[in-house]
Amino acid sequence: MSSAPGTLDALQHAVAASRPGPIRITGAGTKAARLAPADGDVLDLRQLTGITSYNPAECVLTALAGTPVAEIEAALAAHQQYLAFDPTHVRAGGTIGGTVASGLSGSGRYRYGGVRDFIIGARVVDGHGRLVTSGGQVVKNAAGFLTHHALVGSAGRLGAIAEVTFKVFPRPEARATLRADCASIDDAFAAHERLRAAAMDLEALDIEVAPDLRGATVWTRLAGAADALPARLARAQGLLGITSQVLQHDDDARVWSDAAECAWTAGAAALVKVPAAPTRVVAVTRALTPLGTCRVQCGGAVVLLATSQPLDAVHATLAGQGWRGVVVCGPAHGRRLGATESDAFGARVRHALDPDQRFH
Amino acid sequence: MTDVLTALARLYPPDRLLTRAASLASYESDGLTAFRTRPLAVVLAESTQDVVNTVRLCHARGVPFVARGSGTSLSGGSVPIEDGVVIALNRMNRILRVDPVDRIAVVQPGVINLDISVAGEPHGLYYAPDPSSQSVCTIGGNVAFNSGGAHCFRHGMTANHVLGLEVVLPDGEVVRLGGDSVEDVGPDLTGLFVGSEGLFGVAVEITVRLIPRPEAYRTVLASYASLQAAGDAVTRIIAAGLLPGAMEIMDRLAIEAAEAAVHAGYPRDAAAVLLVELEGEQAQADAELARLRAVLEQSEPTDIRVAQNADERALLWKGRKCAFSAVGRISPDFIVQDGVVPRTKLGDALVAIEQLSAQHGVRVANVFHAGDGNLHPLILYDGREPGALERAEALATDILRLCIRLGGSITGEHGVGLEKRAFLPEMYSPEDMAFMQRLRSSVDGRAIANRGKMLQVPA
Numbered sequence: 169m170s171s172a173p174g175t176l177d178a179l180q181h182a183v184a185a186s187r188p189g190p191i192r193i194t195g196a197g198t199k200a201a202r203l204a205p206a207d208g209d210v211l212d213l214r215q216l217t218g219i220t221s222y223n224p225a226e227c228v229l230t231a232l233a234g235t236p237v238a239e240i241e242a243a244l245a246a247h248q249q250y251l252a253f254d255p256t257h258v259r260a261g262g263t264i265g266g267t268v269a270s271g272l273s274g275s276g277r278y279r280y281g282g283v284r285d286f287i288i289g290a291r292v293v294d295g296h297g298r299l300v301t302s303g304g305q306v307v308k309n310a311a312g313f314l315t316h317h318a319l320v321g322s323a324g325r326l327g328a329i330a331e332v333t334f335k336v337f338p339r340p341e342a343r344a345t346l347r348a349d350c351a352s353i354d355d356a357f358a359a360h361e362r363l364r365a366a367a368m369d370l371e372a373l374d375i376e377v378a379p380d381l382r383g384a385t386v387w388t389r390l391a392g393a394a395d396a397l398p399a400r401l402a403r404a405q406g407l408l409g410i411t412s413q414v415l416q417h418d419d420d421a422r423v424w425s426d427a428a429e430c431a432w433t434a435g436a437a438a439l440v441k442v443p444a445a446p447t448r449v450v451a452v453t454r455a456l457t458p459l460g461t462c463r464v465q466c467g468g469a470v471v472l473l474a475t476s477q478p479l480d481a482v483h484a485t486l487a488g489q490g491w492r493g494v495v496v497c498g499p500a501h502g503r504r505l506g507a508t509e510s511d512a513f514g515a516r517v518r519h520a521l522d523p524d525q526r527f528h
Numbered sequence: 529m530t531d532v533l534t535a536l537a538r539l540y541p542p543d544r545l546l547t548r549a550a551s552l553a554s555y556e557s558d559g560l561t562a563f564r565t566r567p568l569a570v571v572l573a574e575s576t577q578d579v580v581n582t583v584r585l586c587h588a589r590g591v592p593f594v595a596r597g598s599g600t601s602l603s604g605g606s607v608p609i610e611d612g613v614v615i616a617l618n619r620m621n622r623i624l625r626v627d628p629v630d631r632i633a634v635v636q637p638g639v640i641n642l643d644i645s646v647a648g649e650p651h652g653l654y655y656a657p658d659p660s661s662q663s664v665c666t667i668g669g670n671v672a673f674n675s676g677g678a679h680c681f682r683h684g685m686t687a688n689h690v691l692g693l694e695v696v697l698p699d700g701e702v703v704r705l706g707g708d709s710v711e712d713v714g715p716d717l718t719g720l721f722v723g724s725e726g727l728f729g730v731a732v733e734i735t736v737r738l739i740p741r742p743e744a745y746r747t748v749l750a751s752y753a754s755l756q757a758a759g760d761a762v763t764r765i766i767a768a769g770l771l772p773g774a775m776e777i778m779d780r781l782a783i784e785a786a787e788a789a790v791h792a793g794y795p796r797d798a799a800a801v802l803l804v805e806l807e808g809e810q811a812q813a814d815a816e817l818a819r820l821r822a823v824l825e826q827s828e829p830t831d832i833r834v835a836q837n838a839d840e841r842a843l844l845w846k847g848r849k850c851a852f853s854a855v856g857r858i859s860p861d862f863i864v865q866d867g868v869v870p871r872t873k874l875g876d877a878l879v880a881i882e883q884l885s886a887q888h889g890v891r892v893a894n895v896f897h898a899g900d901g902n903l904h905p906l907i908l909y910d911g912r913e914p915g916a917l918e919r920a921e922a923l924a925t926d927i928l929r930l931c932i933r934l935g936g937s938i939t940g941e942h943g944v945g946l947e948k949r950a951f952l953p954e955m956y957s958p959e960d961m962a963f964m965q966r967l968r969s970s971v972d973g974r975a976i977a978n979r980g981k982m983l984q985v986p987a
Contacts, residue, residue, distance in 0.1 A: 225763055225872045227681075248769055271716070284716045285688045300963040301956060306868045308680045308900040308940040310673060310723055311948075311955055312982070313964055314687060317719025321712060335681075338769035367652070367743040369808050392808075393815030400811055443709030445630040469710045494713035504713050510703045513695065513728070513971070514717055520963070520970035 174215040176232075176291070176299060176330055182211060183328060183526075184297025191526050193324040195234060195266040198257035199497045211328060213265055219243055220331060221305070228288070228305055230333040233265025240264055244336055252280040252337040254372075256428045265329045271321025272441060272496045274428045275372040276389070278466045280337065283320050289333035290316035292326070295522035299330065307335045318517055321494070323502025325528055327521045340391035343371065344401055345420040348386040348412035353377055356384035357450050359408045363388060364446065364467045366407050368400070372424065375464040376432060381457055388412075389424060430497065432463060433474035438498030440473040440482055440505060442491060455485055472496075479505060532591050536569055536613070539581050546570040555614050558599040558606040559661070563946050567594075567608035574619045576694070576702070576732045582615050583730065584700035592979040595730040597638055597666030602864055603945025605673055605725055609979050615730065617668050623647050624733070631738045632691065632708050637668025637731055641675075644736060653738035656683045659941065660852060671731045674723030676941030678774045678848075681899035683739075685941070687722040692735035695721060697728070698972035708735055725943055726978030728971050742773070742807035746817040747841040750824045751798035751831040755779055755894070758800035759874040761827035762898045765804065766871070768823045770816055773807040775899035779878075781858075782851050782893040782906070789854035792847025795831050802898065803848055805841075851895045852906065859891070859908035861917075865924045866942040867931035871901040880930050881905055888923040890916075902940035903931070929954070944982040952982065 169186070173179040183191065190208035216234040224247035231240055237255045244250050254276030255267045268290070273282035280286075289303025292315070302315035319329050350356040356375050363373060363386075371389040378384060386408065390400050405412050415423060426432075433439050444452045449468035456462050459482055460475030473493070475482060479500055486493050486506025493505040518525070536545055546552055547569045557564045568591070571582050579595075586593045592612035599606050608614050621638035628651035633644050641662040644655040658677035659665055665675070671693070675686045683689075692706035706718035721728055752758040758777050765772065778786065778801050783794045794801050804824075806816045817834070824832050835841040855862055869877045878894065881903075885892040893906040905927055909920040928938050928951050938944070938951045953961050965986055968975065979985055 223870070223872065225767060226870050227766060228870070271712070271714075273711075277710075280682075281684065281688060282711060284712075284719050285684050294963070298959060298963070301960045304935075304937055304955075306870055306901055306936050306940075308676055308685065308868055308897070308902045309937040310676070310685070310939045310941050310943045311937045311952060312944070312960075313967060314674070314720050314723050315963075315967070317687060317716040317722075320716040320719070322715045326715060338766065338771055341769065367740055367809070369742075369812065392812045393819070396809075396811040396815035400809060441711065441713070443707060443711040443713060445627075445632075445708050447627065447629050466710065492707070492713045502714075510701070512701050513697060513703045513705060513721070514715060516697075516970045517715070517717065517720065517967065520967040 170210040170212060172212040172215045179216060179328060179330055180293050180297045180299055183293050183295070188524050188526065190528070193328050193527070195263040196236070196261040198260040198262040199266060199270050199272070199501055200499055213328070214263065216330065224249060227336050228307065228333060229336050230305065230331060231264050232331050233263060233329045235264050237262050237264055237267055245339070248339045249336045250339040251286065251334060253277050253282045253286050254428060256430060259425065259429050264332055268319055268329055268332050269322055269324050270496050270501070275374050275424060275465050278373055279369065279371045284317060286334045287316050287320060287332060288335050290319055290329060291331040292319060292521070293328040293330050295327065295524050295526045303333065305333060325502060326518060327527060342394035342397050343389060343391040343420050344397055345415040345423050346388040346401065346404055346408065346412040347415060348408050348410050350384050350386060350410060353381050353384045353453065355410065356386050359386050359410055360468065361446070362407045362409060363404060368404060373467045374427065377453060377457065377462045377464065379461050387423065389420070432461065433497070436460060436474035437476040438479060438500060439496050440475060440493045441496045442471045442473060442486065442493040444469060444471050452491060455489060459485060479503065532585070532589055533569060535585050536571065539585070540571060544572040544574070546572070555596070555608060555616070558601040558604060560602050560604040560945070560947055563604040563607045565608045565610050567614045568611050570614040570616055572616050572619055576696070579615060579696050579730050579732050580700050580702060582613060583696050583698065586613055586976055587699045587974060590974050590976060592976045594978045595668065595726055597669040598664050600661040600665040601669065601673065601945060602866065602942040603939065603947040605943050605945035605981055606669065607946055612979070617666065620732070626651070628653060630708060632735055633738055634733060634735050635667055637666060637734060639667050641665050641667055641670055648738045652741050654741050655689065655736055656739055657686045657689055660849065667734055667736070668731055671722050671734055672724065672726045673943035676902065678776055678897055680897065682771055682773050687719045689737045690718055690722055690734060691737055693718055693721055693731050694733035695728070696730045696732055698974070698977040706735070710737065723943070725945065725982045727968050727982060729977055744808065744810040744813040745841060746806040746813045747835040747844055748804045748820060748824065749794070749833050749844050750802045750804070750827070750829040751795045752800045752802065753830055755800045755878045756875045757828055758802045759878060759898065761802055761824060762874065763872060764823050764827055765820065768819060770806070770820055770823070772804050772899065774803070774805045776803040776848050777801070777894070777896050777898040778848065778851060779894040781891065782855065782895045785854040785858045785893065786847040786851050789857055790846050790850050792843050794847050798830060803844060855893050855906045855908065859910070861909050861911040863907040863920050863924050865903070865905045865907060865927050866939050867903045867928055867936060868940040869901045869903065869931050869934040869936035871898070873934045874898060874901060877903060877930060877934060881927060884923055884926050888919050890919050890923045892923070897940070900940065901936060946981060949982060949984065
């Protein structure tokens with residue numbers, strides 16, 4: 169059975185009425201939600217759409233879960249504001265609820281943070297059809313449990329995300345991108361590290377690794393006051409220490425829009441996010457490259473792997489090193505790979521929201 | 529009860545298990561001195577194992593416990609529970625690791641907030657959340673109460689700077705949440721643990737993000753003939769697309785007090801001052817300063833001054849940072865209220881607070897984090913005067929209800945604790961409150977972890 173509630177009431181009713189069977193939540197399907205449980209209900213949230221409130225002077229926006237991110241970005245752009253965590257799959261039609269559930273941020277998260285750093289409130293429907301609110305409409309708030317944080321990366325397993333509230337930022341006046349093609353990944357990582365270590369405020373710092381490590385491209389984005397940008401670009405070019413090309417206006421926008429669509433993953437069966445850190449990012453990248461194509465994001469804090477290999481192989485590689493990963497696109501969306509930890513706290517949180525394990 | 533003490537005495541030597549009235553006295557209250565309870569015992573924990581052993585023992589016997597650092601909570605969050613155990617974490621004060629390349633620090637809960645930034649200093653790094661008590665408060669308490677500071681609009685709160693935790697759950701089980709990366713796999717349980725006010729257990733190891741110190745700061749003090757004008761200037765700054773690191777407002781009474789205390793050079797005739805600080809790369813900060821000046825000049829200021837060097841910057845901040853203690857010099861007693869309103873309602877809130885102050889016949893000095901709508905009215909009273917405390921408390925309550933009415937929050941950074949427990953149900957629906965109780969029961973079935981804080985004890 170499938171239902172497509174268009175209101176919070178209808179969503180609550182749909183969840184309550186379908187008890188006690190399993191539920192699979194879907195949105196636009198841009199991150200290819202999990203396969204439906206054989207005997208379960210599908211809850212399609214695309215009708216639960218619309219910006220609930222947006223006051224540009226407050227820099228706060230609330231939207232229902234099924235709202236396309238593109239609609240939100242357009243509303244913000246009209247007031248020179250943006251979602252600074254850089255949502256992905258926007259052109260493809262991705263929804264804001266799916267963005268939170270996947271916990272996937274774009275390359276632009278480097279500057280100010282990811283989804284977890286901008287979500288300030290949410291409403292979620294639990295396994296009994298009850299509507300639970302946490303956080304609020306203000307950017308600073310220490311009242312009550314931060315349940316909305318647990319929804320980031322929850323992959324539809326804790327409850328049906330119904331509405332989310334974000335802090336938004338003023339959009340920078342001007343932006344530009346440096347493209348530096350390197351003959352080897354060692355050159356790319358060296359240039360990357362010189363930029364990362366400098367006292368520069370970069371919007372994004374990515375390395376696109378060629379298949380089989382046959383070279384790499386360092387992508388650097390700067391943003392800010394238009395009159396200060398040329399000097400800052402020149403400084404960044406000096407730090408890169410290798411020839412780089414400046415991309416501006418539409419050329420700049422296209423690079424990052426394509427990155428947000430994960431255009432580079434085309435043809436892969438799954439996209440895996442591997443949290444990393446600068447001191448091990450080279451090792452992570454080298455270890456994963458035989459399994460697919462890698463993109464290093466966020467100054468080395470994240471490695472994304474686009475792969476068509478069996479996920480068990482990815483799991484084995486990660487587990488062998490004590491690393492962890494999670495499938496963020498593909499039918500196994502939400503599956504964790506690699507090293508495991510006790511999930512005793514997570515299990516207790518799930519029990520509170522979904523005692524009958526309907527969303528599992 | 530003697531049974532618990534006997535069991536504890538088997539675990540700890542007498543110098544690490546306090547049970548006598550004289551040694552328990554200093555643990556009876558915290559930064560909010562109105563609440564006072566004598567605990568059964570205080571355990572001076574020195575290791576994760578100490579915390580685990582104590583929590584297990586409490587869990588087995590259904591004895592409530594509260595973990596405590598420096599006891600600076602302004603919401604009564606670390607006040608002991610009657611017949612309960614205090615787990616003092618001050619001795620677990622080691623910075624275990626600073627990694628300047630990965631820009632993280634791994635610390636024990638008893639580490640002082642500011643000491644993390646001091647450890648990062650040689651590498652040009654610092655820990656961003658800066659509660660006013662940062663030179664004494666501990667990171668464990670910051671995690672429990674999701675502490676804020678003056679830079680939250682741009683930089684976020686404690687939840688945004690904690691990447692990983694090792695936690696002793698209320699039954700003594702130890703789990704790790706998050707890790708050492710800014711990204712995680714699966715639900716952000718680290719973020720959920722932060723701000724749980726001790727109800728989910730005790731954080732015994734904390735991995736925090738360090739961020740590079742900005743290349744340049746540009747600090748400006750603008751003075752105004754009215755509070756409303758200062759509040760409006762903040763709205764203009766945001767509308768102009770600027771993203772300052774901090775925006776702080778002080779009213780006439782707060783300015784007077786600060787000037788008397790530290791001579792920061794604030795204009796004494798101003799009704800309000802607005803302190804704005806830009807941060808970033810030199811070229812960018814200079815370009816923003818030009819824009820900020822243009823915006824401020826349109827905001828009808830009576831004076832604008834720009835700090836010309838680090839000393840002038842430090843002096844401008846000194847006036848703001850000492851405001852709370854300075855008010856102590858002009859009033860024998862005061863209550864620091866902590867409420868939040870949507871930033872665009874700041875003007876309305878200030879006018880309403882002025883009216884409430886007049887109605888109650890109680891003076892209020894206003895100091896606040898204007899960038900994020902976080903009000904800190906200082907409610908002045910003389911405790912020796914009969915009824916004065918009650919009048920001050922009545923005003924404090926009215927201000928909280930005002931924050932709820934305007935769509936804000938009853939606390940921006942101090943937490944709910946004991947002080948605001950009765951107000952949480954005014955901010956959230958009965959269904960939301962019921963969920964918080966379910967979540968708490970699911971994590972802590974015996975309701976022993978910091979029992980009575982944030983939530984009423986379930987019947």
